[in-house]
Amino acid sequence: MELDDVSWEDELQEKFSLMSAISEEAGEDNKRWEYTSGGSDIGMMNLSEEIFIFILRKLDPTSLLRVGSTCKTLFRVCSCNSLWKKHFQERLFAEVPFPPQRYWTQWLVVEATVPLPSVRLPSADIQELWGLEADVLEEKVKDKDEEDELMKFEWKELHDLAVEQHGGLARVYQHVLNKQHCHDHTELETLFHQYTQCRFQWLFSYWLFRQPPPFDRQLRSVFLQWRRHNKTKVATWGGTLCDVRYLASLHPITADYWRGRLAHGDETLGIQSVEGYFSMCRSLVAWILGRDWGRLKRRKVYEDTLDGVYLVLRRELQDKVVEHQRFWQVAKVQMTRVCTLEETAANYVNWRMIESLPYYKLYMVSGNSVYLNHVQGFLQRKRLVHDWIHLEENVWVQQLLPEPLNSLLEYHHKIPQDSLHGDSVSAQLSRVVWLYLNSGQQLYLEAVKGLVLQYAQAGLACYRCLNPGHSLEQAS
Template identity: 60%
Template sequence: MALTDSSWEAELMEQFALLSATSVEVENKCETDVTQLDSAPDTLLLHLCDEVLMLILQELDPVSLLRAGSTCRLLFRLGSCNSLWKKHYQASFEIQFPTATCLLSAKKAYSLLVMWRALFKSLHCNRSLQEKLFGEIPNPPQKYWIQWLVLEETVPLPSVTLPCVDIESLWGVSQEVLEFKFKEKSEEGDNMSFEWKELYDMAVEHHGSLKLVFQHVLNQQSTNDHTELESMHRQYSQCRFQWLLTYWLFRQPTPLDRQLRSIFLQWRSYRKSKVAAWGHTLCDTHYLASLHSITSDFWRGKLARGDETVGIQTVDNYFSMCKSLLAWILGRDWGTLKRKKVYEDTLEGVYLALRAEMWEGLVEHERFWQVAKLQMSRVCTLEETAANYVNWKMIEMLPYYKLYLATGNSIYLEQVKGYLRRKRLIHNWLYQEETTWARQLLPDQLFSLLEFDTKLTQDCLHGDTVPAQLGRLLWLYLHSGHQLYLEAVKGMVLECAHATLGFFTHQAQSRAHAQARLLASGHHSAPHGGDQPWPEAGRF
């Protein structure tokens, strides 16, 4: 019986620190705020009568109720009423809260059960809880944890061997029932060995209903110190995504583990030193999660609104799609570079297209594969537009490239085509016969910006240098297509070429004058020009 509304379950986990606070603590924390509110106009919420406030609080979910109770002492008092939490108790655990006979308040009982259920659900990947439950085997776990295990129908532990008195105390089963069962089992002193499922069924049968079993356990827990449970739950709240991703990555059967590792690292740039520790204790799982956008989102609790179970299922469906996609691509008669880029860009497009869906809930494998096929067709369209691999790598940094992948809108494809067309116009102008002199006089840094296959990165657009100024003019023309910017580019190129030509002319004249002075003074040796500055240029 898990929480029925898993969409807010993860956020609820973060709020349980408030449940252990006393009313005195809340009063001390909020006394100043309430004093200020008392002097406010009569239209404020807190000036409503308690009956009206209770009607408002009844409409809140557990998270909102906790938040409201943390604001002031009045809402804390009203928000702790049994009548409010009995509703959430029944909705979450599908049994009624035994108000008259339970020694704990509904709010406290709800908080303890939610914390325990969250920890028990994570048992397969929660090493701290495993040490508590498995560390003392073959001896049973601590009595505190056995009291919680009484609530679970299926427990992944060996048979429990305990004295009759302890079994009667923990499960509430009468001595007569135990003596009857004892006759059917082999004697081991005063101890009896039972399967956990058998004890659970005996407890439900003896108490008469699961509701009374819950009541029995909660009454036992009413006198216990829950510091350890609360501490482990805080650790779970902080680390649950890391634990679950680590378990999913490294606890697969051997054939599946090799396959998952291959798909996870396929055509990804990664550090071999970190990947070499795959599956070991010191492996940097956070680094591995950063290699994919979807695992990075899961690590940060963004998938499925923070529901770790649904989130990891989405991750599993995603990499199942990757397996199908990889098999399809490797079956094509493509070169390695094209295969790699189709794969990477398709995955990028899938993430862009489904990111909003993944953040909201579960995305099935079929949905992933349907979008992947659509994205692959768009990637191939972009590859045909680029005409060759060099052009393809050049246009991948364009905003229109990703927009077309995410939407498939032909407008963005036309923008990509226009960018390439304008790039080609600049290249053709530079290589015209009448601009040969300018091309040969341009410094290498400026000349490379005008080449067709040059990427205009953000780094080359900032600053007051001549290359930065030319880069900005090129960027404006390539993205807008306005002829004004093209004329500005041509004018700046010719101006730079003239400046270089003037520099060369000045240097030649200086050398000629120096040689004439030396000849007039009777020296016939030519001057050394190695110390003269020379501009970066010269494709002569």
């Protein structure tokens, strides 16, 4: 398999070096990568030919020959024309010292034709490298160079002689491999180790940035669509200094891919799932923009649908490739459930309020109407609290309560989790309101009313002490 474009190599190497530095800072992530290379039995021979070629392009001709002599798979990959294109020049053949030239010549013996001038070697070397017997070469003595005692052969001629001598091309291969089985391949091992440490980031960045121009713009738009992001960090999209880790963190599927959690840690299959996901995102964006909705509703439908899709498919994504059609089938179901929740909430404020409820996600995953009933009950109880505090008889209570407590009892406010802790008046009331809204028990509603009236009466007593002779009605 050939890689025709050579220009991407330099740019990609810059990203590769940058990501190598990033990977050293992420100790926990490296541990996750290690399990994919050990626990899942993923080794060098599982790499695609594109990755092999990328690594092997870093080797000089001598090292490339030694790598190709290790096994039949590497022998075939090392025969790729794109690897030898820059080496197959006459000046290189002439300048390489004899020992490396010998390795190179031995490698080329398996080729019927190569774009090089005729080979000129001593008879003893030809016999050893090609495995030819002396009598086969006797008739070629007439072509010997008298000055340096070199014999001149065309490559195809030597190839045919070797095949005839050994009785087949496979035996010629075996002869070449036997000659090279003891050589060291430290360079390749070092490059492979570097790649295994960064393979997910490498393939992700290549997929993200090496799209054709129209698709690159479309992918960027979909990748950032309605996702809260740092504009400074994404401004370098596609550049050498781009923060690829940050981009991966914007979506749960790319974050999981970055950590090697898709398709049993197979980086190539994982990318296929990522491609299917963003293909579905493009379809989802087109569908949402075709609806007569406001900007806020569009954004929430998009975000909640994608969150629901990933809740449903996350375990499936860890085991196998999930195609675009499967994504879109789940997305349709999730959009239906999101729209049902929006109708239940009745308005955008309530919709934002209920998104943190456990019942919200449970309904998104299961579609069970029981969880939808829990959401409806929560909203009804919130309405009861709101209506009670706005009764005409409680106007004086509203006037005396501090703003944080009034805000808590309004219908447009959800209770933050951190406000439930502490001994402050606001924390105490928050806890009781939270218990009532989530349990529906009447005793908690009575407790809410009691606390509110208690705080209001304490505020009234304080007001009378500070303003003797004035009534609350006069002050208002």
